[in-house]
Amino acid sequence: MDLQITNHNNLFQIKGILNKDNVHVFKREFLNIFDRQHALILNIEGLTSIDRYGVNALAQLHNECLKKKKNLSIIGMGCDDLYEHFKSEENAA
Template sequence: MDLKITHHNNLFKVQGILHKGNVHVFKTEFSNVFENLNSVILNIESLTSIDRYGVNALAQLHNESLKRKKDLSIIGMGCDDLYEHFKSEENAA
């Protein structure tokens, strides 16, 4: 499965694979999200794989929420690739 993003109110569900070839879809979906919403919940439970471009897109979304003083919650176990990235970042610090 490629990337599928669905939402209801402020809950967004990301399904499939987030990679260089489709990261533009993710960025487009969330480009102005904080103009309309004060809080966003991102469910990554069904995200099966993510590459560094996908991780960067999530980090950019996080930075945007901080800059605009909006709430961003990422929920779900998601894929191991994402947790391994943040685990390695933690160990490098």
């Protein structure tokens, strides 16, 4: 399944696979998002797979949120790859 991003107000549904081949779609969708939105909610329930490029794109979005003092929430169970990445980052700290 390709990457699908839909939104309603500030709730974005992320479905499919987020990887090196389509991370540019994700980045384009959220380019300067915090110039238009004060808060952003990403629902990753439909995310079936993510590689390190996708994780990096989410981390960049998070960093932008912190820099601009905006709110970012990531909700949904998503895929295990994402949780394993953050779990390993937490253990390394």
